[in-house]
Amino acid sequence: MTKYSDADEKYIEVSDLKQYYPIRRGVFRRAAGYVKAVDGVSFNIRRGETLGLVGESGCGKTTIGRTILHLIKPTSGDVKLMGEDVGRLARDDNASLRRRMQIIFQDPYGSLNPKMTAQDIIGEAPRYHGVVSRRETAAYVCDMMERVGLRPESRAKYPHEFSGGQRQRIGIARVLAMKPEFVVCDEPVSALDVSIQSQVLNLLADLRDEFSLTYLFISHDLSVVRHISDRVAVLYLGRLVEMAPKENFFARPFHPYSRALISAIPSTNPDAKKNRIVLEGDVPSPINPPRGCIFSTRCPQVRPMCVEKSPEMTDRGDGHLAACFFLD
Amino acid sequence: MFAYIVRKMLYTIPVVWGVITVVFILMAVVPGDPARIMAGQRGDPATIAKIRHDLGLDLPMMSQYTKFLGELARGDLGMSYRNNEKVSSAIATRFAATMRLTLWAMVIAVVLGITTGIISAAKQYSAFDYAVMFISVSGVSAPVFWVGLLLLLVFAYSLGWVPGIGVGEGQWIYLALPALTLGVRPAALLARLTRSCMLEVMTQDYIRTARAKGVSERLVIIKHALKNAMIPIITIIGTQVADLLSGAVLTESIFAWPGVGRLAVEALRNRDFPMIRGTVIVLAVTFLVANLIVDLSYGFFDPRIRYEDR
Secondary structure, eight states, X not given: OTTSOHHHHTSEEEEEEEEEEEEEETTTTEEEXXXXXXXXXXXXXXXXXXXXXXXXXXXXXXXXXXXXXTSSOOSEEEEEETXXXXXXXXXXXXXXXHHHEEEEOSOTTTSSOTTSOHHHHHHHHHHHTTSSOTTXXXXXXXXXXXXXXXXXXXXXXXXXXXXXXXXXXXXXXXXXXXXXXXXXXXSTTTTSOHHHHHHHHHHHHHHHHHHTOEEEEEESOHHHHXXXXXXXXXXXXXXXXXXXXXXXXXXXXXXXXXXXXXXXXXXXOTTSOOOOOOOOSOOOOXXXXXXXXXXXXXXXXXXXXHHHOOOOOEEOSTTOEEOOSOOO | OHHHHXXXXXXXXXXXXXXXXXXXXXXXXXXXXXXXXXHOTTOOHHHHHHHHHHHTTTSOHHHHHHHHHHHHHTTOOOBOTTTOOBHHHHHHHXXXXXXXXXXXXXXXXXXXXXXXXXHHHHTTTSHHHHHHHXXXXXXXXXXXXXXXXXXXXXXXXXXXXXXXXXXXXXXTHHHHHHHHHHHHHHHHHHHHHHHHHHXXXXXXHHHHHHHHHTOOHHHIIIIIIIHHHHHHHHHHHHHHHHHHHHHHHHHHHHTTOOSHHHHHHHHHHHTOHHHHHHHHHHHHHHHHHHHHHHHHHHHHHOTTOOOOOO
């Protein structure tokens, strides 16, 4: 990993990020407990790379994505963009933060204002932040629409007049129009038909190369992540359990949870021998996560010490990290 | 759009017909004989019979009804039993006063209600929010006549800041108390409604999108949230017109305001049938027109609503 300088290596630096939501009960609404949506997550994103963040629903993927942009304030821990604290930037210079970091939301139906035309949706932020002048806005919007494969003639239409795939393209054009450096893609294709998914994925990959963007790509779909990511991070119950370059991860996953996930990817070869690892039970509640290793309640290789102590993320070489005591 | 308006206007005809038929039947069955009232305490049976004949009240119910409809179709609302004044001209001279009162009450309600509602939603659970919610509950619960008398007592008689009743020579200051009296209830209602609609809209995904874009919170609230919260608010404003018109009847009586509402109350007291019918028709049409305006304004706030000729 010598091709990255130290500054580029830590383009985005997330340290010990925690997001707890209080559960309020009773007349005085005292916090009776906390949902530990994200519980001490640390990772870096290098400049120009795409980090795929995978995990089941409810494991905290989206919370991490939104906390990185400071759309949600973290309970503790911090996020740095090229060494600058994002929380401080959001407070002191929100405009320039939003110009540098953007997010594509999962739901292309709810995330577009139904009372605004495509042109207003795409043009509002760049106009507001002075990326383009008032006179240039219309032409700029048309250019952005063309880049994401939308017909500029439809710029006066409202979101409900577009299909799901087209709406997600509007969402992408909206983000692109800000000329950001870093984009959080929060399950950008999961709400789309499979036939449209690959088109939108390829579009995202093309735009990344054209504008040298850095992505945090959040998905529950390993095959999607495999397609677009350089590195993969696996989240379970608000904690990272494995993080590795894509090839290493899919060739030799260390963590039992990752192995189970990979074994669940459907194969296109009907003759392939299936060694599917089926996990027992459900994901434990994030209100009372298990003591010791969080995966111990479902791990097929669980041993007595797993219930006692919580394993740290340790490097197994080649930047392949995993949180398990028994890596072979 | 034009066809839509015309069609909507045509729909109002059966509604108005229904309203006046109900009024006609009510007038026929309630006790009280206009001829007897006109003849006075010492009117002898012969005079009463003559008056009754002159007014056409001795005709069978059905022919009275068809005669009335026939005149109405020609745009003739008839003559007042009371002072031989044409009903249409009596209403015409008073209609402007009622409009002035209700419009300003509406302005007070919309400006006060929507702004406090927005601020309440933006600063949910703040002291301001709690204060607005408490005051608005009181405002919604207080009956118009009570608010009117209270305002009169405090601002006109105790403090002497504003004149009591009447219109003076049309000075604005005379409008203050009546318009406030009439506006309190819809203002309180709109404040509560705006708050809840705004709070609901503020949790929508596209509001998060707007925040992610980095536009200012003020713009998020005014441009992104308010426009989406407007549809239910507009609907309620429309229904409030009915409330305002009926409230105007009470308010005008309290403040001796020379409007259609007070005219209606006087006509009722005198069993002045043509005048009662006339005022009811005018108020009903006003209400229908207000609703039409509300219908049309939906298109502005929600582009998904189109007025196609179907």
